[in-house]
Each structure stands twice: as C-alpha cells, then as structure tokens.
Amino acid sequence: MPKILIVGGGYAGFYTAWKLEKHLRKGEAEVTMVDPLPYMTYQPFLPEVAAGEIEARHVIVGHRRHLKKTRIVTAKVTGIDHANKTATITPAVGDAWEETYDQIVVTAGAVSRTFPIPGIADNAIGLKTIEEAVAIRDRVLTNFERASNLPAGPERDRLLTVVVVGGGFAGIEIFAELRALASSLIKDYPTLSFEDTHFHLIEAMGRIMPEVSLKTSEWVLKSLAKRGANVHLDTQLTGAVDGNVELSTGEIIPTDIIVWTAGVMANPTVVRGSDLLVEERGRIATRADLRVGTADEIVEGAWAAGDISAVPDLTGAGPGGYCVPNAQHAVRQAKLLAKNLVAVLRGELPREYIHKNLGAVAGLGLYNGVFQSGNIALKGFIAWVAHRGYHGLAMPSWERKWRVIGDWWHNFWLGRDNVSLQTVQHPRYVFEEFAARPRPAASAETPPKPDAGAKPAEKAPTGG
CATH class of the missing domain: 3.50.50.100 (FAD/NAD(P)-binding domain)
Structure with a gap:
C-alpha cells in the first residue's frame, strides 16, 4: 500500500488529508499527517479572538476529531531526505525516528518574518x-x-x-x-x-x-x-x-x-532540513500542478501547497508571477492537490492550479x-x-x-466577555505562593543545644 506523508497540519495540510479521505478508495493508500500541534488554526479569525469577539477554542479544528482515516502524529518533521524517501520525525518527548514514504506533501506553512531590529x-x-x-x-x-x-x-x-x-x-x-x-x-x-x-x-x-x-x-x-x-x-x-x-x-x-x-516567510525548519528544490525567496519550488519542481523538471513523489510553496499564478495576477500566501489559495490548492495525487496513483494526469482571486x-x-x-x-x-x-x-x-x-x-x-485570563499562562502561581515547603536542613556549623540536665559552664572572669 503506498504511503503518503503530509508535513504540516495547517490549512493546506488539513484540507489535503480531509479530501484524501474522501477521494481514496479503501486500502488504496495509507495517509500520515505530522504537525507539532494537534489542531489547525483558522487564522482569519485571530483578530476577532484578540478583540474578544470569538472564543479561542472555536477557531481551531482538532485533527483527530475531523480526520478519522488519517494517522495523526503530533511531532515535528526536522529533516526530509527525498532521495531516499525518508523523513526525520522529532517528537516533543522521546527519540526521533525515520519515517519512510512513497509520496510526500509539504504544507508546513509560514512563520512571522522579522528583522534584526533591537528589542x-x-x-x-x-x-x-x-x-x-x-x-x-x-x-x-x-x-x-x-x-x-x-x-x-x-x-x-x-x-x-x-x-x-x-x-x-x-x-x-x-x-x-x-x-x-x-x-x-x-x-x-x-x-x-x-x-x-x-x-x-x-x-x-x-x-x-x-x-x-x-x-x-x-x-x-x-x-x-x-x-x-x-x-x-x-x-x-x-x-x-x-x-x-x-x-x-x-x-x-x-x-x-x-x-x-x-510579513511572513516559509517555515525555515522544514525548508532548510530538506533536499527538495528551493527558489530564491526560500519557498519550495512548485509547479502549477502542485508537484515539486520547475516547468522543465518534476521531482517525482513530492508535492507542495500553501504558504511554504512557490506556486505559479496562471491568472497573471500574482506578484512576481506566484500565488500570494493566503488562506484563499492554500485551501483551494490543497483540494486540487488531493485530487491530483489520487490521479497520479491511478496512472492519470494531474490538473494545473488556476484560481482567480475572488477579492x-x-x-x-x-x-x-x-x-x-x-x-x-x-x-x-x-x-x-x-x-x-x-x-x-x-x-x-x-x-x-x-x-x-x-x-x-x-x-x-x-456583549463581549471582557475578562483577562492572563494568569492562565502561569497557572501554579497561587499554589506556589501558599504551598508548604520543607524547612532547610540545620547547618553543620550550628552548635548543638545544651542538654537540659547539664551544669552550665562557669563564666570566664574578665580583667579588672
């Protein structure tokens, strides 16, 4: 059974797995998704969460709740050796291991891009x-x-x-x-x-x-x-x-x-730890059919979508000729990627991604x-x-x-529920403040207390 490894469980990764569950026949492929978080975050709602208009837990989508046929691994992918079709999986607890695959889908997203400004x-x-x-x-x-x-x-x-x-x-x-x-x-x-x-x-x-x-x-x-x-x-x-x-x-x-x-930049942990093609802006070089590669070269068995990928914008509207890194493209690319991957497994040709920005x-x-x-x-x-x-x-x-x-x-x-729960970030502060602690051990230099029945020593005479 072919093994499909999805790196990242954000927009593109989650939707790819979600749609693969729909399109794959029973026993046609085994799908594994790896992400350090157990959920996908719907990022367009983050400003409303910050403003107290939406409950934080309601804008995340639990992987295990909504992906019933996919093997979920909560860990980081710290290396991709596509030449040997293995990926290094590093969990938060325990030893790293090598995961083999037949098809890899890189959808590790992007992180905040900062500059070396003091402070x-x-x-x-x-x-x-x-x-x-x-x-x-x-x-x-x-x-x-x-x-x-x-x-x-x-x-x-x-x-x-x-x-x-x-x-x-x-x-x-x-x-x-x-x-x-x-x-x-x-x-x-x-x-x-x-x-x-x-x-x-x-x-x-x-x-x-x-x-x-x-x-x-x-x-x-x-x-x-x-x-x-x-x-x-x-x-x-x-x-x-x-x-x-x-x-x-x-x-x-x-x-x-x-x-x-x-600004944002492609996830550097995944990009720098892989041997896949990377373009000048640090993103995975991706063809219009969402396979990794260039117009003249295809990297067999490798796919990419979302913010980590440089997908050509065939509508001609994208800056620099590429799709902009936003949720609109990530979701639609993922849906097509799932269809294209299944098509390739069945010996069919993939379709190119063409999406005109809706606004x-x-x-x-x-x-x-x-x-x-x-x-x-x-x-x-x-x-x-x-x-x-x-x-x-x-x-x-x-x-x-x-x-x-x-x-x-x-x-x-x-109205808004305007109560700060900042102390949740330090949940043990009350417990620590009032918790009883063992007394420090007596110092070896502290003289022992005199025996109650012992005769007190005579006081030494002073000069006079």
Whole structure:
C-alpha cells in the first residue's frame, strides 16, 4: 500500500488529508499527517479572538476529531531526505525516528518574518497562532486594569498604548479590532477616558492594504482616524528596547504592546532540513500542478501547497508571477492537490492550479469592514456582513461553524466577555505562593543545644 506523508497540519495540510479521505478508495493508500500541534488554526479569525469577539477554542479544528482515516502524529518533521524517501520525525518527548514514504506533501506553512531590529525579538508578539491572539487580548485587558489604578502620567500612557507594525490585511485588522476593543472598555473604567488610549500603526510603504485599491485604502485610513488611531506611513521601526518604539522619524513611543505583522516567510525548519528544490525567496519550488519542481523538471513523489510553496499564478495576477500566501489559495490548492495525487496513483494526469482571486475582505471592528473585488468596493456595515458571511462559511466543518456563529449571536445580545485570563499562562502561581515547603536542613556549623540536665559552664572572669 503506498504511503503518503503530509508535513504540516495547517490549512493546506488539513484540507489535503480531509479530501484524501474522501477521494481514496479503501486500502488504496495509507495517509500520515505530522504537525507539532494537534489542531489547525483558522487564522482569519485571530483578530476577532484578540478583540474578544470569538472564543479561542472555536477557531481551531482538532485533527483527530475531523480526520478519522488519517494517522495523526503530533511531532515535528526536522529533516526530509527525498532521495531516499525518508523523513526525520522529532517528537516533543522521546527519540526521533525515520519515517519512510512513497509520496510526500509539504504544507508546513509560514512563520512571522522579522528583522534584526533591537528589542523586537524580546518585546514584540506576532499574530500567526491562537496562543498569540489570546495573549494580546489578555495583555490589553490586564493593562486596562493596571492603568485604572494609576494617576495620569507616563506609566499609565505606556500601559494604554498599542503599536502594530505592518499595514497589510493582518495588521489593519488587528489594529482596528483592538481599537474597537479599547473603545468598548472605557465605559467600565470611570478613571480612564478615550483620550487616554493611544494606537499607532507603523507602515514602511506609502500606503496600507496593497490588496485593495488606493481609493479604498484611503477610506480605511479616514475611518481609523475618526476612531482616534494614528497611522505612520513611510515610516520604519528602528528599535524597541524596553518597550520604547523608535521610529525612523525620530519619534519614540513608549508602549507595553507591540504586535508584529510585517510579513511572513516559509517555515525555515522544514525548508532548510530538506533536499527538495528551493527558489530564491526560500519557498519550495512548485509547479502549477502542485508537484515539486520547475516547468522543465518534476521531482517525482513530492508535492507542495500553501504558504511554504512557490506556486505559479496562471491568472497573471500574482506578484512576481506566484500565488500570494493566503488562506484563499492554500485551501483551494490543497483540494486540487488531493485530487491530483489520487490521479497520479491511478496512472492519470494531474490538473494545473488556476484560481482567480475572488477579492479581499477585512473586518475593522464591530459593524465596520471593507471588501474589494475588481472594481467593486464595499465599505462599512455591508462589508462587515460580507466579511463574517464569507469566513463563517469558509470555516471547516459545520461543527466549527456553529460554534463561531454561536459566539457572534451571544455577543450580539450579551456583549463581549471582557475578562483577562492572563494568569492562565502561569497557572501554579497561587499554589506556589501558599504551598508548604520543607524547612532547610540545620547547618553543620550550628552548635548543638545544651542538654537540659547539664551544669552550665562557669563564666570566664574578665580583667579588672
């Protein structure tokens, strides 16, 4: 029985396994999926998780719950030796082992791409995982609690200042959602006012959201400005030591929250640990039929899709001639990859991936959004409805859809649940504080206590 190994369980990996379960006949192939996490994260919902509009667990899709025919391995793939068709599997606990395969599907996704700017590695946080979204939400809520006990001054301003780096879709969405969250919190803190909160977005280019038209991006800027948000265009971040954000303009912004959304890069652990073809930007070189290789060369038995792959955009719309790294392409590539892989196993020819971008949609906080498809642009409430409608339908499985829709329904009537659970990151703090500990052993230099029946020694006479 042919062995299919899927490296990565994100969008592309999960959907590839999901569709292979549908298309493969019983006994036709054995499918194994390896990922260090036991779930797929629906990343377009991370800004809403950070803003407290969706419960964190509801935007992840458990591998074992939804993949019944696939062997799930919770571990990392730290090496791919395609010449010998083996992969090194490294679990969190236990020894690594070599896994053999006949067909490999590389869908390990992307990670935040940062630059060696002083302080970023120590003080910033990304927005690629559910854990990061939850941490951002809890930090904002905790900072409001702390600031409410402080008099007006630099420390209170620092706690109530949020800086987002990157003006793409992810950056604008998290920026707008956090601005909306902060505005909703003001009513619960009598000692704080709207003017006490400060939001700054740093963008190195001269515009935001390159996925939409210039006119639409300018509307978004005006909408953010009306809500008290500051956008710094043509500005670079030069330092973030001790939370002091230094800009290329010379301005210094003290803050306790720095969210980094300035780009992604292909998963370096998988790319550098494999012998598969890699193009100049560090992605797996992939053909239009989703097999690894070039237009003139096919690497037999190897496939790739999603953010880790460089798939030619045959519509001609992709920058540099390749599909942009987003969920829209990852999901559709995975669905076709599953069909193509099954076709190759049956001696048939694979089809090429051709998908015209349906447009871009973004949420800008409750009841506000933006949508662009070609020359059609929607703004405000109707775009916000389109945003939730599209992503609500795109969420994998009806079980997950109903959970997300339930969150939206409950929040509509009951409002956000604005309670920080930051201490969850240190769950033993109360136990440790009050836990009884054994007394330290008596030091060998401590003289023994005198026997109760012993005669006390005479006091030595002093001179006189």
